[in-house]
Amino acid sequence: MPCGPRSGNVTATNRAAVYSRPFLSETADIVTRFISVSPFSAFLAIVLGLFLSVSAFAQDVQNLVASQREVITSVEQQVDKLAAQVNDQVTDDAKLVDVRVELERLARELFDASLAFRPRLTEVNTRLEQLGAPRGEGEPAEPEEVTAERTRLLDEKASFNVLIGDAERLSVRISGVIDKIAQMRRDLFARTLSRRYDITAALGTDVLGEFTQELGKVYKTVSAWVSFTVKYRLKPLLGAGFLAVLAALCLQFGGRRLFGDFVKPDLADENPTYLSRLSVALFSTLVPSASFAVFLASSYYFLDYFRLLRVDIAPLLWAFFTVIILVYFVYKLARAILAPRMANWRLLPVRTDAARWLVVLATLTAAVTGFDHFMDQVYLQLNSQLSLTVASSLVATVVVGLLVMLIGGVRPLNDVEGRPRHWPMKFRYLLFLMGGVIIAAALLGYIGFARFISQQVVVTGAIVATMYIGFLTSGAITTEGAFAKSWLARKLERYSAFDDTTLDQIGLGLGMLINVLVVVMGVPLILLQWGFRWADLTAWGYRMAGPIQIGSLSFSVIGILTGILVFILGYFFTRWFQGWLDGSVMSRSRMDSGVRNSIRTGVGYVGLVLAGLIGVSAAGINLSNLALVAGALSLGIGFGLQNIVSNFVSGLILLAERPFKAGDWIVAGGVSGTVRKISVRATEIETFQRQTVILPNSELINAAVGNWTHRNKLGRVEIPIGVGYASDARRVHQILLDIAKSHPMVLRNPEPFVLFAGFGASSLDFEVRVYLSDITTQVTVQNDIRFAILEAFAEEGIEIPFPQQDVHVRSGRLEIDTGAQAAKETAKPVANEHAVEPQPSEAGKRRRRKIDPE
Template identity: 75%
Template sequence: MLLKLRALPVLLCLVFQFAVLAPAAAQGPENFLQTQREKLSGIEATVDRMEKEVDDQAADDGELVAVRVELERLAREVFDASLAFRPRLTEINTRLEQLGEPRKEGEPAEPEEVTRERTRLLDEKASFNVLIGDAERLSVRINSIVDEIAELRRDLFTRTLSRRYDVSAALSSDVAGEFTQEVGRVYKRVSAWLTFVVKYRLNSLLLATALATIAALALLFGGRRLFGDFIEPDPTETEPTYLSRLSLALFSTLIPSLSIGVFLASTYYFLDYFSLLRSDIAPLLWSLFSVILLVYFVYRLARAILAPRRPNWRLLPVRSQAAQWLLVLAVFTAVSTGFDYFMDQVYSLFGSQLSLTVATSLVATVIVGLLIMAIGGVSPLDDEEGRPRQWPLKFRYLLFALGAAIIIAAMLGYIGFARFLSQQAVVTGAIVATMYIGFLTAGAITSEGAFANSWLARRLERYTAFDETALDQLGLVTGMLINTVVVLIGVPLILLQWGFRWADLTAWSYRIAGRIQVGSLSFSIIGILTGILVFVVGYFVTRWFQSWLDGKVMARSRMDSGVRNSIRTGIGYVGLVIAALIGISAAGINLSNLALVAGALSLGIGFGLQNIVSNFVSGLILLAERPFKAGDWIVAGGVSGTVKKISVRATEIETFQRQSVILPNSELINAAVGNWTHRNKLGRMEIPIGVAYGSDVRRVHEILLEIAKSHPLVLKNPEPFVLFAGFGDSSLDFEIRVYLSDILMQLNVQNDIRFAIVDAFEAEGIEIPFPQRDIHVRSGLFRAQEPDETPKDEEPADEMEEEQDEVPAGRRRRRRKVDPE
């Protein structure tokens, strides 16, 4: 009866929750389950269609890439759908833990509402587990199809390179006539298109050309305005620095090439925007523009490196005549490769015979191989006596081997492999050379004092208050920025040349931009780069504000120079801290995950050397061994507190009463020191509790363990433990032992657990006793009494037992009798 009365409030709460909240909760999860089930069904249907497309488009690399991108998008949707289940599952598991395990046989029966609630939650959890299993199965299937696509693309690429053609058929006399016919077809089609456009759409053509020209000129003149000294060399400078030559080579290649690229791309875009491109002209025009850009880029790069007419600006130490020949050979190599690419697009568009494609590629690749060997045969260097000398042996053999491999592969009929080698020799070689110049430029800028003597630094000194140190640091940032830009532009271009597609790069960029989870810390590469950029901007803004405040505000007052310097330094520290915090927030990193790192970075080292050798040596030992650091909670003798500062003479400890205690380092070395947060902040906390005699100790143990496990700051591993400590004078003693990831939070956890214990014991009717003493005083004189002697006026034993029975349950009273004489 007593058990039923105690459980009545709990039953009323459960009935209210089940009657009022359960219908709404049941309706919500049901709709959610149905929505997620339909979503997964739709994704599975799309995956079925994609799988059929893979089988149908096994020979088309572009279609396979498109299917792969779509599948990876579906995989992300499946992953997001699986994440959507977690909050509800966590809620269900928490609710099941609150309800507890079903009553075992022999235990009192639990209320029917509790049983129904547990059954409903278990059914809902099973439904979620089924959907999670379906999502995992679908994710595995998508990944298997993606792997299959990767395997198909590798096989397709391998077959393209290893396929052998009949070269004899391509060398027949009819091939020349077929080539003339195809060129005539191209001429007729292009001339017909131009005639139609000029006759009927002239205004649109002129407007498209004008807009493209304006875009190109804006880039060209803007680049010359900003980097004029880097694009055109200074004729009065007879001995330019290595940084000046590198900068000239880099910017004189990139700015004009980008201008031509913008003009061609804008022309194509505006022609398509004004509906001037036909479906048979657009591929030809795009291929032609690509070839023009390739040839021009190779020309500008070779001209910037070799500088045939400006020996003092030349990057390579070659002779002027050899530089002219190398420039001509490099341009002709690019023209041959571009011609082969353009004609291949023409043949593909017109559906020409295979023999014509083989013949054109054979001639073009053989010419490229011969040109590469000709470059290796040039004698561009000077020996000690000033006579022409060939390239270094390894580089010359590399060029000969590459050219011979292209020619041999083409003559044996491996046209695909020969074309691949020739294109990589020209296009990839040009990209790698440009990247190498970029890396050299960045390295030259980051060298000490180099950036401070540059043209850009001189302008910054004119308009800002940067000193030489700030300019040198800015040079480091500029070098890092150049390296980053070179990698971000050059690597994708090389990957595109090696058979990858834009869709592949897009998929990789999505993966890189996605969040990476490492334990409880989640971050993304893009977020980290953004945070670094924000921190750099905040750093330079802080330096500018320091200079402005010191030079414009405090300089006008009669403030002491020491105070001014303190204010300037303090503002600098505050600005850097703010910039770091904003950068970390922009990077998407939770500041709570950086507590240990922040504690290590806040380590203070004092340099006030004193004459006490022992303290000095002890301070060096402490700094070297680091038995504790700033921010650690230590116990040294009678002092307990947080380490605030470690210097070479003494260590400052702040107690929890905010008292600063300065301990000599020799005491910390020679005496035992307890460190609660030495390697981490993990620690164990104990909470003693006593209950009255007669309480259900197993139920008490169960309640205490449940309270310990339910606290969010208590670790699950090592798991909490409740110890039945012993039988006390007034209580049955228990002890809660829990582990915290941050032992400094133990006071908050102790408060929470103690409040929970009081509430739980009141709900269960369990009493927490306190020591009691009953003293009976009788009238008369006191006298000593033998142990065997019984006083005449002493109450009978049965009356004493009856009096003890009147003591409230759960309290044990210790009685002391004083008998009169």
């Protein structure tokens, strides 16, 4: 897009800035010398510096105004020329579109020129508000400096307003011319469709002879060009053909490499899934058609690049290539949908013989429509009579109408008894209606309308059918569990293991991407068939890419999409860098796994923040304009998001200080388990019952947390044991000590220790204390030692007593003795005493009752 005036504007502004810098530096040197002389000289220097600074700033403002005035004047002159051209191009739609595109470019340039004043105008208004209104009568006079400053600012604002007013006036004029062009194009399109031709002249006997003569002229022209090119320009011709074939082969082999399983159906698969049939139909149409289109387009481009195309040959060759691509695409699409030779890969449930007929009829319809388009270009190039154009279009449109009606008359389906039946009634009547309208419009002389309808039936119908297949493919991919069975999922699983949930998410994203691609590629093609031109689509693209102003916030759709793309790329790069750092760098060191996890998590959060900031910057959103949003967010944090922010900050502290790390065994309140993941909001702990507990980080910061494996995994295990009062305490102590020392997992330093803990209510209490190098193995060690104690006590005849209670009843008074007193009573006989010893209860305890009469 040309931008001469704008580049000149920027150059003038930069030039003024460059010229002012040496001037200001010299002024600074002068001021420094004056200050070193005397205070009075310093005062004069300050006044002189202010004067010179104001003069330099005024010069910059004048340069800005002058440069933008030049831009507006240049735009106005170009608008005058384009407005004059509009009236001369009433019947040429392409020229009108070109004028409209140029006007829209000038409108964007004018908008940019008007924006150049906005920052300075805002500063002027702010300064005027600070100075206030002039003082009225009866009020003290204000300083002359204030009055002079207000006058200067008002003059500057007036000059800006004049230019902004001129820009707005010119913008309104441009909009008016664009609206006029749109109305002229609508009228031209309506006249083309509603114009009626006299078909009687086209039905004359001499028309066939003229048609033969025109074909002879085309043959002579093309043969002369081919003979000259082969004889005198053979090397460039071979080079153009080689490059075109190379481009087509690259696309063909690349497409087969990427979509090899979809370009050609698998003959061994007798019952393919619906997704497989849709994918084969879509890619077996697009890949070969795109390769053939690239070959023809490359051939035309390289022939033109090597200057092999003549002025009279280029339009004919382009029209011929367009017709060939259209017919080939319709043929491939019909074969992909109907699959006349492979019933199991057929998308529509039609009979095999009907599928063959439908492929032939669809291809003939496209060929006849393409022939009409090619002959129209031939007549235009040879300046043939209008009767030839009318005759060819009349015959072609009538044939197309008959072919459409024949497609509606085919019986492709089977009824319940297996007999052939017609299409559904609505679809069949629709085909009959379209065919009848085409034939009736052509016979009544509305050739333009008949040609338009026939072209839309073929071209738009093919595009819509392809888009519909794309939408069906997207819907089939997003079905739960469908993508996991696809060819692409098998390809992905070769490089990395994905679970079903991840594959479903990938399928959902891929389905959305297919929908976007179908719309982006299909809608412009349909609009081109309905009378729009590439210039219209380009203009709409510029409008979408242009800035959208909401107050002081400016953004664009393209900018937002670019920001999202940049963020996605940054996100995946961060994930890749995390994996590379953890798997290739930290794994080779002796770094603890918890430290690796903390570094990996921190790098992930830093990468996401950077990706977000870069994405916002790429979207063109100025973060300084979000001050109000930031203030509201801060207020919300102060009231409603305290816990979230507290947990977030606590998570950062945990990652930085690392009081515990992933893999540590911690005890936090009533939760005991292994740390699995530390996030910025919460920490995931897995208990020994395999229960996952999500603890907010603030609770781990504000409360006491026990960490069994903080520095190392060394830890002590206590195993309490009680023996009967009749046991030899020293022998028991020696046995327990020997058992502790004999276990292979018990450390020798610190050495095991057996504590005589005290005299219990029913037993002599001991406690075995051993140290383990890995505290997480304590359960195994405790089991081994307990089994060894049972076996050793059984061999030594040492009793492990039940808890006991002695109940004494004397003179109606209940007394309960426990502990040593109970032991004494059992050792000494009591007169008039009758002892009752019940059997052990369900809890394994034994009580002894002693009842004494009066």
